Structures are given as structure tokens and as C-alpha cells.
Amino acid sequence: MTEQDVLYDEMMDDGSDTPHVETQTEKYMLFVCDNLLFGMPAEAVVEIITNHVITPLPLVPSHVRGVINLRGQIIPIVDIRRFLGRSDLDSNCIIILQVEDNQIGIFVDRVEKMVDIAVDSILPAPAQNSRDLVCGMCSLEDGQTMLTFDCAAFLEHT
Amino acid sequence: MSAGSDSILDAFLYETNTLLEQLDSIVLAAEQQDTFSEEDINTIFRIMHTIKGSSAMMEYNSLMTIAHRAEDLFSIIRDKTMDVVPEALRPELFDLLFQTIDFFRGELEHIENDQPLTEDIDTLLQKVNRMINQINASEQGAEAPASQEAAPAAAASSSGSDAFPYALQVFFDEGCGMENVRAYMLVNSVRDLCAETDFTYEPEGVGSDPATADQIVESGFLLRFRTQEDRTNAIHAVTSAGAVRTYQAIDTPAPEKAPDSQPKEAAAAPAAPAAQTAPADKSPAPAASAAPAAHAVPAAPQKAEPPKPEGGGQHHKESLISVNLNKLDHLAAVVGEIVITESMVTASPELKGLKLDAFTKSARQLRKLTDELQDVSMSLRMVPVSGTFQKMNRIVRDMCKKLGKQARLTLVGEDTEVDKTIVDSISDPIMHIVRNSMDHGIEENAQQRIDAGKDPVGEIILSARHTGSEVIIEIKDDGQGVNYDAVLNKAIRNGLASPDMEYSHKDILNFLMTPGFSTNTEVTEFSGRGVGMDVVKRNVEEVGGVVTITSEPGQGMTTTLKIPLTMAIMDGMEVSVGGSIFTLPIHNIRQSFKITDADLIRDAAGGEMFKCMGSFYPVIRMRDLYHMEGGVTNIQDGILIWLDAGDLSYCLFVDELLGEQQVVVKPLPAYLNRFNIKSHGIAGCTILGDGNISIILDVSNLYTAAR
Numbered sequence: 042m043t044e045q046d047v048l049y050d051e052m053m054d055d056g057s058d059t060p061h062v063e064t065q066t067e068k069y070m071l072f073v074c075d076n077l078l079f080g081m082p083a084e085a086v087v088e089i090i091t092n093h094v095i096t097p098l099p100l101v102p103s104h105v106r107g108v109i110n111l112r113g114q115i116i117p118i119v120d121i122r123r124f125l126g127r128s129d130l131d132s133n134c135i136i137i138l139q140v141e142d143n144q145i146g147i148f149v150d151r152v153e154k155m156v157d158i159a160v161d162s163i164l165p166a167p168a169q170n171s172r173d174l175v176c177g178m179c180s181l182e183d184g185q186t187m188l189t190f191d192c193a194a195f196l197e198h199t
Numbered sequence: 200m201s202a203g204s205d206s207i208l209d210a211f212l213y214e215t216n217t218l219l220e221q222l223d224s225i226v227l228a229a230e231q232q233d234t235f236s237e238e239d240i241n242t243i244f245r246i247m248h249t250i251k252g253s254s255a256m257m258e259y260n261s262l263m264t265i266a267h268r269a270e271d272l273f274s275i276i277r278d279k280t281m282d283v284v285p286e287a288l289r290p291e292l293f294d295l296l297f298q299t300i301d302f303f304r305g306e307l308e309h310i311e312n313d314q315p316l317t318e319d320i321d322t323l324l325q326k327v328n329r330m331i332n333q334i335n336a337s338e339q340g341a342e343a344p345a346s347q348e349a350a351p352a353a354a355a356s357s358s359g360s361d362a363f364p365y366a367l368q369v370f371f372d373e374g375c376g377m378e379n380v381r382a383y384m385l386v387n388s389v390r391d392l393c394a395e396t397d398f399t400y401e402p403e404g405v406g407s408d409p410a411t412a413d414q415i416v417e418s419g420f421l422l423r424f425r426t427q428e429d430r431t432n433a434i435h436a437v438t439s440a441g442a443v444r445t446y447q448a449i450d451t452p453a454p455e456k457a458p459d460s461q462p463k464e465a466a467a468a469p470a471a472p473a474a475q476t477a478p479a480d481k482s483p484a485p486a487a488s489a490a491p492a493a494h495a496v497p498a499a500p501q502k503a504e505p506p507k508p509e510g511g512g513q514h515h516k517e518s519l520i521s522v523n524l525n526k527l528d529h530l531a532a533v534v535g536e537i538v539i540t541e542s543m544v545t546a547s548p549e550l551k552g553l554k555l556d557a558f559t560k561s562a563r564q565l566r567k568l569t570d571e572l573q574d575v576s577m578s579l580r581m582v583p584v585s586g587t588f589q590k591m592n593r594i595v596r597d598m599c600k601k602l603g604k605q606a607r608l609t610l611v612g613e614d615t616e617v618d619k620t621i622v623d624s625i626s627d628p629i630m631h632i633v634r635n636s637m638d639h640g641i642e643e644n645a646q647q648r649i650d651a652g653k654d655p656v657g658e659i660i661l662s663a664r665h666t667g668s669e670v671i672i673e674i675k676d677d678g679q680g681v682n683y684d685a686v687l688n689k690a691i692r693n694g695l696a697s698p699d700m701e702y703s704h705k706d707i708l709n710f711l712m713t714p715g716f717s718t719n720t721e722v723t724e725f726s727g728r729g730v731g732m733d734v735v736k737r738n739v740e741e742v743g744g745v746v747t748i749t750s751e752p753g754q755g756m757t758t759t760l761k762i763p764l765t766m767a768i769m770d771g772m773e774v775s776v777g778g779s780i781f782t783l784p785i786h787n788i789r790q791s792f793k794i795t796d797a798d799l800i801r802d803a804a805g806g807e808m809f810k811c812m813g814s815f816y817p818v819i820r821m822r823d824l825y826h827m828e829g830g831v832t833n834i835q836d837g838i839l840i841w842l843d844a845g846d847l848s849y850c851l852f853v854d855e856l857l858g859e860q861q862v863v864v865k866p867l868p869a870y871l872n873r874f875n876i877k878s879h880g881i882a883g884c885t886i887l888g889d890g891n892i893s894i895i896l897d898v899s900n901l902y903t904a905a906r
Contacts, residue, residue, distance in 0.1 A: 098894070099894075109892070110886050110890055115868055117870045143870050145868070
């Protein structure tokens with residue numbers, strides 16, 4: 042067992058607030074949607090695509106923009122802005138996510154950057170926030186607040 | 200790909216399942232005749248033998264024990280012919296065999312699901328043992344010739360090792376484990392080559408006593424033969440068995456040796472090459488290779504036993520391989536993409552207006568080859584429905600016994616080939632419908648049938664046939680038919696129908712397929728387990744098929760399953776509405792018309808109709824149905840397509856016909872299922888040559904959605 046593993050194990054055992062060990066971090070991808078700064082766990086992100094033709098589907102809620110053909114795969118696209126009840130913005134940025142067995146694309150305003158976030162710095166979100174898509178909040182170094190995107194809830198509620 | 204032990208397990212499961220199917224059909228056929236032919240007995244013996252061997256190899260002891268006893272049973276029957284089994288005992292024998300088959304199936308299922316095997320096999324074992332005893336008892340009473348036959352055998356074995364001068368000492372690989380079982384399997388394969396009385400082995404009891412394993416490791420496993428020729432044959436079996444490190448032939452001089460064995464040795468010579476070639480192309484898997492090697496030899500002339508029927512089948516087997524279905528799925532997907540890519544290349548807009556003779560010629564050839572490739576790859580996935588159909592024989596038989604009814608199953612068109620996935624998914628529905636027919640369809644007793652002027656033996660006809668792009672499976676019984684009043688009452692009781700509505704017979708039949716409907720108030724063993732025809736309907740619809748029921752009181756009931764031959768690739772017609780492209784299955788299209796507003800007939804409710812060939816057909820406008828923004832509204836600007844699906848017929852109004860294209864059907868992402876768009880006529884999607892997505896429409900759901 043390497044030292045790193047030992048540390049990791051200790052952390053898992055003692056809970057997250059052990060002060061003396063190095064803090065465990067996770068990578069998050071920041072994206073903006075209607076002035077909200079979301080953080081997406083990096084492991085859920087497959088790729089980011091722009092300028093893709095979306096084929097609309099009939100009889101689906103308006104936030105389901107349609108499907109795209111990504112190298113032979115058919116992937117549904119959900120518009121976060123529309124889901125949150127905001128007006129459309131002229132953007133073309135799609136993040137492809139892997140949530141459980143599903144690949145699904147979300148339509149966002151723009152992607153910012155990747156950040157490392159200490160796991161224990163993410164606080165639970167107040168319940169009434171943004172239609173169930175947020176499972177935690179975290180203050181970033183530059184003073185902004187990141188809302189952690191809840192992929193499972195997203196799949197369930199959209 | 201899968202790990203080594205997994206693939207051995209897969210092979211074991213596949214092989215054993217195949218054998219059980221074969222066994223099932225033999226026993227069913229034999230039961231009709233009330234006897235086993237010599238050929239059947241040999242086959243059953245061999246099947247049990249193979250199952251025993253391979254189960255021992257896989258260390259499934261319960262399977263091995265049962266197979267072992269069943270083999271013993273059949274070795275008695277084989278030696279003394281079917282006459283040894285008295286008439287009175289035969290039904291019991293058949294039942295016992297079916298129980299054994301069921302036991303094996305159950306155990307295999309456990310193995311597949313990683314569940315522990317049944318430990319308690321005593322009941323079945325006792326039954327088999329009792330059968331053996333009964334057969335032996337009856338035989339001792341009556342059959343004098345049999346005991347005569349046994350006498351010289353006993354005499355021979357009593358003369359001890361002197362009578363078996365040709366010994367073979369076999370050493371297994373060090374540390375290979377289970378030496379006793381390996382030795383036992385070796386004995387079994389040798390037993391196929393020469394008569395039981397012509398060889399002995401040492402240590403004895405290798406089949407049952409694990410302690411002998413050590414002895415075998417120490418001093419080797421000793422086989423003794425009466426003749427040199429048997430030993431020569433056995434050497435081939437030994438070399439083809441797995442994990443054999445070395446073997447040594449030891450001759451013990453015996454007085455009777457020289458004159459007797461010399462001519463036989465000559466006879467053995469031509470047999471030897473045959474036996475050698477057989478093991479040569481076998482995989483080293485011991486269980487699998489020992490048996491075929493044994494098969495190859497009996498064809499040689501010196502054998503007293505009649506040639507085994509497997510001689511011909513053996514050849515057949517070698518020309519077939521089993522392939523993981525996942526690989527075929529992958530192949531089909533890749534071929535589908537190639538077909539599309541091919542048209543993307545050859546019909547590329549960049550080539551427009553260029554004069555490229557050589558290119559066009561090559562492109563045509565490529566087209567031909569891709570078509571051929573597609574046909575071949577599709578045919579790989581096609582399997583005859585006979586396997587599924589044959590299973591129904593067993594169900595009808597069991598239910599006849601249980602319910603005390605008389606019925607026979609007639610199979611028509613068993614050779615009809617259907618895509619493997621479809622065969623798998625229709626197996627349960629067919630079984631359910633056959634059970635329903637047996638349980639509810641066929642009259643309670645023969646007298647009722649005679650009174651109705653029918654053959655006292657009920658008939659269920661299971662038929663399959665092709666019609667162009669569909670396969671039609673029909674399950675027809677000549678029973679009492681659907682009691683419309685009873686069904687309607689039940690539907691009203693279950694809240695599916697309202698009491699003050701008038702329902703047509705067709706509506707009433709549809710209640711049968713509504714979830715939560717089951718006409719039998721009691722749950723029987725065979726039908727009415729809470730899953731009803733609604734599950735049948737759902738299963739069939741999952742593979743893109745439709746179920747229809749027709750019934751004539753007193754005449755029986757017919758259930759028809761219409762299923763597309765394959766779901767992977769289909770011929771489609773591309774149509775456009777607004778900016779969107781949709782694909783209609785070509786086989787649903789009857790005709791298309793350009794019409795003017797004057798041809799359109801409107802009814803009181805605002806619905807539109809079109810009159811064609813003396814009938815009126817409703818007109819559905821895609822644009823309105825799907826609430827689309829673009830698209831033409833003037834009837835003369837667009838085009839009307841007359842569609843047919845089952846008993847539905849209607850016209851669909853779209854903007855434009857774009858042309859015919861072969862498309863690869865892709866299922867919609869699972870995420871979209873929550874929006875229930877399937878029931879609104881969207882069956883899937885496909886990628887067009889230019890990379891755009893076209894939505895594939897389901898003609899019958901589209902109509903239902905529009906109503």
C-alpha cells in the first residue's frame with residue numbers, strides 16, 4: 042500500500058474533516074448557464090462539442106432540443122436554460138455527459154475551465170435552489186460561488 | 200473478450216443445452232411410438248455419457264451423478280434391447296426421462312445465474328435406481344437369452360488379469376488434479392471403443408472414490424485389454440484426452456495370444472488413420488475431444504456393435520461453429536455503417552457534374568459487394584424457428600397429462616428463418632399462447648368435443664411463414680373459442696370496460712390483451728400467473744411486431760403475431776415535413792397521390808377523408824399531429840401517402856417525398872422513453888447519408904396517436 046492510499050483510507054475512515062492530512066480534491070468543470078456558475082464533476086464529462094446540428098423531435102417538452110448524431114451515436118440534447126425557464130440565448134455549446142448508462146448532451150451558454158475543489162469545501166445546497174439540479178455549493182478562490190451539478194437528479198427530473 | 204474459464208463454461212452450457220434439446224425431441228418422439236428404437240437408445244446413452252463427462256470436468260457433481268445413473272439405465276436397455284422394459288413400465292420410464300431433462304435444465308439455469316447447484320438429488324436418483332431395479336427384476340423373471348449372454352461375460356472376467364494381457368499405463372500431468380475423475384472419463388471413452396467385458400482397469404472405483412487419485416499419481420492408471428487391437432484404439436482415446444503426460448504399453452505374455460489377435464490387428468490398421476485424424480483437429484478440451492474420437496472409431500469394420508448413428512451427424516457438426524451473439528451484433532452494426540458510408544462516398548455532392556467513368560464503375564462494383572456483404576451478415580443472424588416450436592411439443596404433452604385433455608400439436612413451416620433476437624423474444628409469447636390454448640381453448644373433456652362434432656383429440660396448429668418483410672406466426676386451436684360475454688363481464692368487473700357501452704367482438708378481444716386481465720379466476724400451474732396476454736403483446740411490440748386475436752365461438756381461436764424479419768436494416772421512404780425528415784417503412788406504403796382541395800372530404804367533427812378505390816380513408820396531417828411549425832398546409836402543395844399497417848389503412852399528408860433508402864434502424868436513446876414518444880408513432884431513428892438524423896415512424900402507432 043502506498044502512502045497515498047493510506048492517507049486516502051484514513052480520510053475515508055475518519056470522515057472528511059481531518060485537519061492534519063492533505064485535503065482530497067476532485068476535478069470540476071465550470072460552465073455558465075444564465076449567469077449561474079455550475080460545476081460538473083469532471084468524470085461525468087465525455088466531451089464538449091460546438092456547432093452541431095440538432096434534429097428536433099416532435100412531442101417532447103421544449104427543453105429537449107432533439108437528438109444529434111455524434112459519430113454514429115444518437116444522443117439526446119437537453120437545454121438547461123429552457124429547463125430553468127429562461128429565454129434562449131444564441132449559443133452553440135454542448136457538453137456530452139455520461140450518466141449511468143446514458144449519454145446525454147446539455148446545451149449551455151459557455152464552458153469556463155477546470156478547477157480542483159476540495160471535497161470537504163462543498164456544502165449542501167439549500168433545498169429550494171434552481172429546480173433540483175444542484176446538490177451542493179462551493180466558494181471558489183476568485184470569490185465566485187459554484188453550484189455543483191447533480192447528474193443523477195438531472196436525469197431523473199428533466 | 201471473455202476469460203478462458205468463462206469460455207469453457209459457455210461451451211459447456213451451449214453443448215449441454217443442445218444435447219438436452221436433442222434428448223427432449225427424441226423422448227417426445229419415442230413416447231408417441233411407446234418404444235425407443237435402437238438408434239434412440241444409443242443416442243440417449245451417448246448424450247448422458249457426454250453430459251456425465253463434461254459435468255465431471257466442470258465439477259458439477261450432482262449433474263454427473265444423475266447422468267451417470269441414467270447412463271447405467273440406458274446401458275442396460277441398450278444391451279438387452281427395449282424388450283427388457285415391460286409395457287407397464289414404459290410411461291414411467293418416459294416420465295422419468297422428462298424429469299431428468301428438467302433437472303438438467305434447472306441445474307444449467309442455476310449455473311448460468313451463478314447460483315449454487317441443487318444438493319438434494321436423492322429423490323431423482325432413487326427414481327432412476329428404482330427403475331433400474333424394476334427393469335432388472337422383470338428381466339430376470341422372463342428373459343432366458345439375456346442371462347445366457349451374461350454367462351460367458353462373467354466367465355471371462357473371472358479369469359482375471361491373465362485374460363487381459365495388453366496393458367496400458369497412463370500417467371496424468373503432474374498437479375492437474377482430479378486424477379480419478381480423469382481416469383474415469385478415460386474409462387468411459389474406452390468403453391465406447393470396446394465392450395465392457397474386453398477390458399479392466401486399476402485402481403477400480405475411480406468414478407466414486409477420490410482416494411484413488413493419489414494412487415493414480417503414484418503408480419499411474421492401468422488399463423488392461425483382452426486384445427491388442429482394442430489397446431491400439433484406446434491409445435488414440437488416451438492421446439486425445441486432456442492432461443495425459445505419458446502412457447506406456449505393457450504386454451503380459453498370455454497363452455492364447457498369438458493366433459487370435461493377429462488377423463484382428465490387420466483389421467485395426469485401416470481404422471487407425473481414421474482415428475488419428477479425428478483427434479488431430481480437435482481442441483485440447485478433454486471432455487469435448489474424447490467423445491468425438493470415440494465416435495470416429497466405431498465406424499471401423501472390426502467392431503461388433505452396429506455403427507453409431509452419430510457417424511453422419513459428426514460430419515455435420517464440424518461444419519458449424521457457435522459464435523457469440525455480441526460479435527454478430529457488432530458485425531451487423533459495422534456492416535450497416537459501411538452501407539451508409541458507401542452511399543455517402545458514391546453520392547457525395549462534391550462529385551456532382553464530374554465525369555468519372557472509372558470511378559462510377561468501381562462505385563457500382565462496391566455497391567454490389569456491400570449489398571452482398573449485408574445479405575451475408577444478415578443471414579448469419581437468421582435461425583429457424585424450429586427450436587422454439589419444438590419446445591412447444593413438450594408443453595402440450597405436459598399439459599395434456601396434467602389437465603387430462605387430449606391434444607396434438609401440429610407444426611407448420613418450422614424452417615422459417617428469423618433474426619436470432621426475434622426468435623428469443625417470441626419464445627415466451629408463443630409459449631404463453633400455447634398454454635392459454637391448452638388451458639382455456641381446448642374443451643375440458645373429449646365428450647364435449649364429440650358433442651360439438653369435432654375430433655375428440657384437440658389440435659393446436661403452430662405455423663410460421665414469410666410475407667416479404669414480415670414473418671407471420673399463427674397459433675390456432677380448434678377449441679371452444681372465446682366466450683365474448685364472459686370476457687366482457689370480466690372486463691367490466693375489472694373496470695376495463697364500462698357496462699353501458701356497446702362493444703364489438705374485436706373490442707372484446709382487445710380486452711384480453713389489456714394489462715390486468717386474466718379470464719381464469721383461479722391461478723393454474725400453466726396460465727394465469729398474473730402475466731397475461733398483455734405481456735405477450737408487449738414482448739411482441741418490443742421487436743416491432745403486432746398481435747391480433749380472432750375467434751369464432753365453438754371453432755377455436757387464432758392468435759397471429761406479425762413480426763418484422765429483422766429490425767436492424769429496413770427499406771424506408773424518406774419524407775419531409777417542415778425542416779424535418781421522417782422515414783416510413785416501405786412495406787407500409789401502398790400508394791401516394793397528389794390531390795387538390797376538392798378531393799378532400801370533411802366530416803362533421805372536422806376530420807378529413809380521402810376517397811380511393813371505393814373506400815374512404817382518414818387523412819392525418821403530420822404537421823398538425825406533431826405540432827410542427829414549418830410545413831405546407833395547402834393540400835395541393837404536399838403529397839398524400841396511403842399507408843397500411845395490419846388492419847389499419849389511412850393517408851398521411853406530408854410536404855414531399857424525398858426518395859427510397861435503405862436505413863439502419865437505431866433505437867432512440869433510453870432517456871427519451873420517458874416522454875412516451877413511441878406510442879406517438881416514433882419507432883426509432885436513423886442516420887442519413889449526409890449525417891443528418893431521420894426519425895423512423897411506426898405507422899400503426901401514428902394512427903392510434905392521431906385518434
